[in-house]
Amino acid sequence: MISATVEDYIKAIYALQRESPTGDAAVTRVAVAMGVTSGTVTAMTHKLRDAGLVKAERYGGMRLTPKGSRLALDVIRRHRLVEVFLVDILKFDWSEVHDEAERLEHALSAKLIERLDAFLGHPTIDPHGAPIPDAKGRLSEVAAIPVHALPKGATATVARVDGRDPSFLGLAARHGLKPGATCSILEQTPEAESVTVAVPGHQPLALSHRAAMRVLAHPATDPPRSTRRIRSPRADDA
Ligand SMILES: [Zn+2]
Incomplete structure (x- = not known):
């Protein structure tokens, strides 16, 4: 049985690898992400290596093995399906569900x-627009760019809003910035980085x-890539 702590480490390493130019997660950055010391991370790395989930890289980095990546995607799948369930079925606000999902993601078999995936109709995105990995651990990323990368006057469709900060989600919702909404760039003020x-x-x-x-969006000039894939009804059965 893999502990919630191990799952949280694997998820943090997965996220850091995706941001890292080398594809490695540095011990120091894992420590910041997990709110622990580098010594704690190093001790945990031995445990994760023995379990076949990570391999140590040069210069104090680490990388998930295929088994580790698969576990990360499974945890992300659980997390995002729970968020869909909480919003669509239990009618939670989208700003409330991330922390709930952080706990529940470890508890679901x-x-x-x-069963939950089938009940929800095999959703492909969570309430914040993030893609949900399928049952085989395949993830189709949402191809979208941050709104400040769009020129003044551009029109775009909101694809995804970072789901982690409840106060930011509340602000975004008050201004209509939700996945699927059409937005336009009224002003670009590079001098003020705004x-x-x-x-x-x-x-x-x-x-x-x-x-x-x-806030990620698809520019209207590019035909937005569909985030809802057409799939056969049993495509997720594995
Ligand atoms: Zn979340």
């Missing part, structure tokens, strides 16, 4: 999660570039 985005029927919102990193 493979059998329960496959962008002003408007959704029809809502007050415009000025975002710093840092905050704008959390």
Whole structure:
């Protein structure tokens, strides 16, 4: 039985690898992500290596093995399906579900999660627009760019809003920035590193570039790549 702590490490390493230019997760960055010391991470790395989940890389880095990547995607699948269930069925607000899913993702068996997936109609994105890995651990990323990378006057479809910060999600929702909404870039102020985005029927919102990193959109000129894949009804049975 893999512990919740191990799953949290694997998920953190997966996220850091994706941001890292070398594809490795540095011990120091894993320590920051997990809120522990580098010594604690090093001790845990031995445990993860013995379990065949990570391999140590040069210069204090580590990388998930195929088994480790598969576990990360399984945890992400559980997390995002729980978020869909909480929003669509239990009618939680989208700003409330991340922390709930952080706990529940460790508690659900493979059998329960496959029943939940079927019950929800095999959703392919979570309430924040993040793609849900399928039962075989395949993830189709949402091809979208941060809103500050769009030119003034551009129109775009909101694809994804970072789901981790409840207060940011509350702000985004008040200004209509939800996946599927059409937004336009009213103002670009590079000197102030800010962008002003408007959704029809809502007050415009000025975002710093840092905050704008959390709102990804498809420019209207590019035909938006569908985030809902057509699949045969039994495609997820494995
Ligand atoms: Zn979440």
